[in-house]
Amino acid sequence: MLDDEQEKPIMADGNEVITDFEEPINDRNRVAPVIEFRDVHLAFDDKVILDGVSFSIRRGETKLILGRSGGGKSTTIRLILGLLKPDSGQIFIDGEDITGYTEEDMMHVRQKIGMVFQEGALFDSISVYENVAYRLREQNVEEDEIEHEVRRMLRFVDLEDAIEKMPAELSGGMRRRVGIARALVGDPEIVLYDEPTAGLDPPTARTICELAIKLRDLQDVSSIFVTHEMNNVGYLSSEYAIINEQGEVVFEKEGERLCLINTEVIMLRDGKVIFNGTDEQLRKHRDPYIQNFVYGKN
Amino acid sequence: MNPLTRFIFELQEISVLIWRSFVSLFTQPRYVGEWIKQMDLIGVGSLPIVLLTGFFTGGVLVLQTFPTLEYYSIQNEAGRSVATSLIRELGPVLSALMVSGRIGSAIAAELGSMVVSQQIDAMRAFGTDPNRKLVAPRLLALIFMLPLLTVAADIFGLIGGAMVANQLYNQEVSVFVNSARNGIQIADIIGGVVKPIFFGLVIGSVACHKGLSTTGGTVGVGKSTTNSVVIASIWVIIFDFFLSKALQYLLDMGRI
Numbered sequence: 001m002l003d004d005e006q007e008k009p010i011m012a013d014g015n016e017v018i019t020d021f022e023e024p025i026n027d028r029n030r031v032a033p034v035i036e037f038r039d040v041h042l043a044f045d046d047k048v049i050l051d052g053v054s055f056s057i058r059r060g061e062t063k064l065i066l067g068r069s070g071g072g073k074s075t076t077i078r079l080i081l082g083l084l085k086p087d088s089g090q091i092f093i094d095g096e097d098i099t100g101y102t103e104e105d106m107m108h109v110r111q112k113i114g115m116v117f118q119e120g121a122l123f124d125s126i127s128v129y130e131n132v133a134y135r136l137r138e139q140n141v142e143e144d145e146i147e148h149e150v151r152r153m154l155r156f157v158d159l160e161d162a163i164e165k166m167p168a169e170l171s172g173g174m175r176r177r178v179g180i181a182r183a184l185v186g187d188p189e190i191v192l193y194d195e196p197t198a199g200l201d202p203p204t205a206r207t208i209c210e211l212a213i214k215l216r217d218l219q220d221v222s223s224i225f226v227t228h229e230m231n232n233v234g235y236l237s238s239e240y241a242i243i244n245e246q247g248e249v250v251f252e253k254e255g256e257r258l259c260l261i262n263t264e265v266i267m268l269r270d271g272k273v274i275f276n277g278t279d280e281q282l283r284k285h286r287d288p289y290i291q292n293f294v295y296g297k298n
Numbered sequence: 299m300n301p302l303t304r305f306i307f308e309l310q311e312i313s314v315l316i317w318r319s320f321v322s323l324f325t326q327p328r329y330v331g332e333w334i335k336q337m338d339l340i341g342v343g344s345l346p347i348v349l350l351t352g353f354f355t356g357g358v359l360v361l362q363t364f365p366t367l368e369y370y371s372i373q374n375e376a377g378r379s380v381a382t383s384l385i386r387e388l389g390p391v392l393s394a395l396m397v398s399g400r401i402g403s404a405i406a407a408e409l410g411s412m413v414v415s416q417q418i419d420a421m422r423a424f425g426t427d428p429n430r431k432l433v434a435p436r437l438l439a440l441i442f443m444l445p446l447l448t449v450a451a452d453i454f455g456l457i458g459g460a461m462v463a464n465q466l467y468n469q470e471v472s473v474f475v476n477s478a479r480n481g482i483q484i485a486d487i488i489g490g491v492v493k494p495i496f497f498g499l500v501i502g503s504v505a506c507h508k509g510l511s512t513t514g515g516t517v518g519v520g521k522s523t524t525n526s527v528v529i530a531s532i533w534v535i536i537f538d539f540f541l542s543k544a545l546q547y548l549l550d551m552g553r554i
Contacts, residue, residue, distance in 0.1 A: 083422055110423055110424070115423040121416035135424045182424075
């Protein structure tokens, strides 16, 4: 996981770039779902949270989950992590049925997943360095390797200067970025974002989305991005990241040169999937609820 | 959910919490650093308030009982009276109540805040068992440190009693000490150390359970904290009665 024996190319901002994709694009692994929900139901007492939810995410794909508050978006993420168990249905991670897994069984599954929480969920009593190093410390990784990895991840989110700070000293946007750095330690195959831009000003929200785009396009990470903000949908489903000749990461809009096929949208309403498709299909959808959500009117 | 069902449900959850924490002490990974940190916070941190409580309790016991003992001309037994009251009853119970107020509330508030700010979820997401990392060290620290704090409170209670007897009633310190030494049985000392072990378990498990089951944001944290102190204090007093009875039976305590 942290085997850095082979030298990797470095981007202008100091981040390593994955260029040596082992599997070709038409490999069966790339088509097989990394995450799959099959008819998942969940209710708390009489309140139905998820009602027959089914969807799948391929390797390297980002799924944006949209919906109003209380619609079951964050619950979906908690189910993937095994923090909640469904009443019925099946959940597969990397082809493995985790539905009946115990807390102990889930530990190895969680190694593959990075999670970015709504407010960052940083551990208040330890520094930024220790927060980002948390997962590695749990795995008894050596200190030198921990420091290298922590600095690499903090460089990725452009927060290396904050390494010694305590979470209380950080702004909301910085907390989310540290949360992203912490989630990326150990190079997880899947990253889950639970409303990472909620309550942030537009430029900071844009920065968070750019980080998600970089991960998707340059690191080949599969992800779920829970949000209720259409701005995020705009950024994530119409822009892509590439490295230019100077080795800098640049963001370009899809168009005639390239059409993004690795980002799709799911919309949840009262625990049901009412839409699953591309952002263009979403914007053209005639359902009044979707129209209201997308354009703020019927 | 009716109150009886809720009570049984909570009892079951607390039992599971204790069992999981107990098992985690014997399997890897063990957070020994966290054990020591909690022992320091709980034990050393609570020492001043427990010592003060013990000192003034011993003093007030002499203040209240000396005139009565003097009336019956048995004022030389003041040391025995204070020692048995403190070691059997007041030392363990008052130390437990003080620790419940200081530590029980802190544990419930800390864990409750971690729950509402999703830090517990984050911990689980990163493959850490919160029972192993948070609950077990706190339970262990309370079970180890509360008996030690109680012994310290007992000693300071006797010092307080001796000082009041000497300064206010002109009793020689040696008379007080001899009387106390004659009055204390081995069974009293054993009982005085066994009780706080159970009290530590009660305070820790109630506080951890209340903290980890916090819902409803910051208001919920406040509720959990209050509930933790109130419930743990009540259980300490209830347990004290049954433990006293059991110890009387097992150790033949309380004859004199």
